[in-house]
Every structure is written in structure tokens, then in C-alpha cells.
Amino acid sequence: MKNHSGHDMAGHNGHGGARPGGLSVSENGYTLEFDSTIFSAGAQTVTFRVTGPDGRPVTEYTPEHEKELHLIAVRRDTAGFQHVHPVMDEKGTWSTVVTLEPGDWRFFADIHPAGHDGTMTLGIDASVAGPYDPRPIPEATGIARIGEYTVALGGELLPGEASELTLTVSRNGRPVTDLQPYLGAYGHLVALRVGDLGYLHVHPEGAPGDGSTEPGPEVTFMAAAPSGGTYRFYLDFQHNDVVRTAEFTVRTTAVPRPDTAPGTAPGHTNHHHAHH
CATH class of the missing domain: 2.60.40.10 (Immunoglobulins)
Incomplete structure (x- = not known):
């Protein structure tokens, strides 16, 4: 699985723990x-x-x-x-x-x-400059609302391993099936690790015009967390010529999956390299 930068996120910095970008000037x-x-x-x-x-x-x-x-x-x-x-x-x-x-x-x-x-x-x-009123990290609910739009997040973010995440867009309770391409995709996702704002920049599976990717309501991403912890997701999507941003809080723990062999770093399972 590759991030926006073209790197293999789950193996970019060694064994299953990709170092996120943006930590250095x-x-x-x-x-x-x-x-x-x-x-x-x-x-x-x-x-x-x-x-x-x-x-x-x-x-x-x-x-x-x-x-x-x-x-x-x-x-x-x-x-x-x-x-x-x-x-x-x-x-x-x-x-x-x-x-x-x-x-x-x-x-x-x-x-x-x-x-x-x-x-x-x-x-x-x-x-x-100015009086600063920091806000608490929102709870992890899996649902984001932006005006008439609701975006539901499905799937599990796993540390050190590529996993599938699906974001489903609806408007006034009805599925949105005519999303417009934005930056060459039907959705654009940025993930930031809470604590140091380590930056993961991912794009969905498929692309507009490839003959198989539908313009909604579902947009599917492959993502891998470099570590356990809390992440903030920001999904940009375009509909009716307006780009909107849905925000989510996602939590993951650094616990190896049951199918990970003893002594093998998370992310080195056979299906880890199946998505690029």
C-alpha cells in the first residue's frame, strides 16, 4: 500500500512501522x-x-x-x-x-x-497571536456530519499493516452516487497522529474513469498506522462543485493480529503487499 508520496507506508521505515512524514522541516x-x-x-x-x-x-x-x-x-x-x-x-x-x-x-x-x-x-x-482556547480531541464515533451530508467510516485502522477503510457519503439520508473528482480521485484523505501530528497522506483505491470505480457513495482507502495511538482523519470530497471536509477520530492499538507469526513484525503477513 502506498501513500500520497508513493512510499510503501507499512514498510517505509523498516519492519512494519512506517515513519510518518511531516515531522521534519x-x-x-x-x-x-x-x-x-x-x-x-x-x-x-x-x-x-x-x-x-x-x-x-x-x-x-x-x-x-x-x-x-x-x-x-x-x-x-x-x-x-x-x-x-x-x-x-x-x-x-x-x-x-x-x-x-x-x-x-x-x-x-x-x-x-x-x-x-x-x-x-x-x-x-x-x-x-491571541487568547488560545485549546479544544479536546473529539470522541471516536465513526460518523461525521457536514450540513446536509453524513459520512460514515467503516473498517479498522491497524498498526503497521495495510487495512481497508470505507467512507460512505450520504445527503439527507440518501446515498450520494455522483461525487465529483477532486485532485484526481473521489476522495482525498489526510491522517495525522495525535501527539506529534505525524502525517499520512493516502488516496482511495481506483480512480475516476478507470471503468470500475463508482462515484460514490463508497470511497475505499488502504491505510496503515505507523503505531498504536489516536489519529485524526480529514476526508475532502467534492459534490455539487463544493469541496467539503469530514473529520474523524480513530484509535488503534499496537497489538499484533492473530495471524501474525511469532517473531514477525506486524505488517509482514502475506496479504500485506496485496494492495498498491
């Missing part, structure tokens, strides 16, 4: 640099660049899921999630507008620099 010689990491509350313009191993801003990228750069903003308490697509000028400086509440934030840049073997996710902290 620099990787493989590439560094995320913001012009400022201190902001006022409200709609704010953020400007930044990615410098390469030569110290210069990167100006050429390989598009991934229809965009050269995906920027995710989320407060450290997992509130305020935003997925935006900045615009780059000729000098390699990116800019976009995000809406920020007071508190500590984390920004993630998901990129594939041209000429680099594969993609990466870089992360950086920022602070937003």
Missing part, C-alpha cells in the same frame, strides 16, 4: 522556509519557499495529484484543518491565504521536486 537536502512563522488571527497570507540541496529555492516540481504543491494547515489540537494549493512566482516563492485562529499551528508541504526520486512531506511550526 528538512529532508534529503530540501528545507521548508516560511517568511514568517508568527501570524495574527484571521485570514492571513502565508509566503514560503522550498530550498534545495544547492541552497536555492526550488522552481520546478513534478505534479502529484494534479498539483505541484499541497499545503496543509492544522492547529496543534487538530482543529482548523485546511488543505490549500498555493501559487508560485518565478523566483520559487509560494503564497496562499489561510484562516488562522490563535494557537500553535503546524504546516505541511507535500512536494515532489523535479529530478528528485519520489515525494516528501516537510513540516514547520507557526504561532498565531
